[in-house]
Amino acid sequence: MSVNKWTAAQVARKVIDNEELFILDVRNQDAFEDWKIEGHKFEYLNIPYFELLDGVEEILPKLPTDKEVLVVCAKEGSSVMVAEMLSDAGREVAYLEGGMKSWSSYLEPIKVADLDNGGELYQFVRIGKGCLSYMVISEGEAAIIDAVRFTDLFIDFAKEKNVEIKHVFDTHLHADHISGGRHIAHETGATYYLPPKDATEVVFDYTALRDGLHVKIGESKIDVNALYSPGHTIGSTSFVIDDQFLLTGDILFIDSIGRPDLAGLAEDWVGDLRETLYKRYRELAEDLVVLPAHFMIIDELNEDGTVAKRLGDLFKENHGLNIEDEAEFRSTVTDNLPPQPNAYEQIRQVNMGKITPDNDEQTEMEIGPNRCAVR
DSSP states (O other), X not given: OOOEEEOHXXXXXXXXXXXXXEXXXXXXXXXXXXXXXXXXXXXXXXXXXXXXXXXXXXXXXXXOSSSOEEEEOSSSXXXXXXXXXXXXXXXXXXXXXXXXXXXXXXXXXXXXXXXXXXXXXXXXXXXXXXXXXXXXXXXXXXXXXXXXXXXXXXXXHHHHXXXXXXXXXXXXXXXXXXXXXXXXXXXXXXXXXXXXXGOTTOOSOOXXXXXXXXXXXXXXXXXXXXXXXXXXXXXXXXXXXXXXXXXXXXXXXXXSEEOSOTTSOHHHHHHHHXXXXXXXXXXXXXXXXXXXXXXXXXXXXXXXXXXOEEHHHXXXXXXXXXXXXHHHHHHHHHHSOOOOOTTHHHHHHHHTTSOOOOHHHHHHHHOSOOOOEEO
């Protein structure tokens, strides 16, 4: 039987469409337990490939015959080998092209909404990494918020929509992934904005993203309103888009809240985080739809693949927004931090412009799940 090759886009569609899939992951157990392809209806078997070098006969009874089986490894090579052995044993299988490396890199652009004054809002879901980027489009112009490093995807998408990228924003200095923001601005001539309190060590030019800044996108005047909201970083800034959507960066997620420690200042910034979540956000309209810069678990995806929820609903349901005692909040935030993101210090250095690793090095830095949240 022949071996099929699947792309990350095909797997992402199975996640979004809530379809069944059986994954045979042939990476080492620790790598699998740290980070895997997640789907609502996915099943898994983790057998390191070196245990299969002498044959796959012993695992055949563990593999379903009534559903598709996808073999996954880190970069592709081992999964091709195992998939071919399974095919020789008479099983219909596929392998993931590019392995987990390609899964980490794939973005799925999904339309969030038509905006009231004309224009559109898109969310770019980096489904394997949990990163979320945004593009606001109106009357031939576009603004991008929290772009990841795959600049061509955003530039090509803007060309498809026949719009010119005029503004590029980062809500904060990212520590878990490499920003594509200033590179997109450089390639397109757009203005690049960064909160100045996060930019004290950057070595490139930028436009200060300050509280209350209003930027109009296109002739129909889609409003992008900056709201200073520190806590994840000291410069973290949210956006209210067209009085409908609240882009929260890494301050507030659907099922969790942002961690304040990625610059080593958890004790200093936890008060800012509480101030933002319990005062600044409480003054906003509850009908605003929260659009965060990350998601943590696959259950945070809506049926259409977007990650979005009413602010009022989060006030009721998100545990991080319902810790009344300030001492308990401080303890929850500072005592329950997950492991630091992979290579987060180097990623911050990249985003400051201090180091310029090549593409393979950047890929290696970003491998693994995002860890921007307090769980």
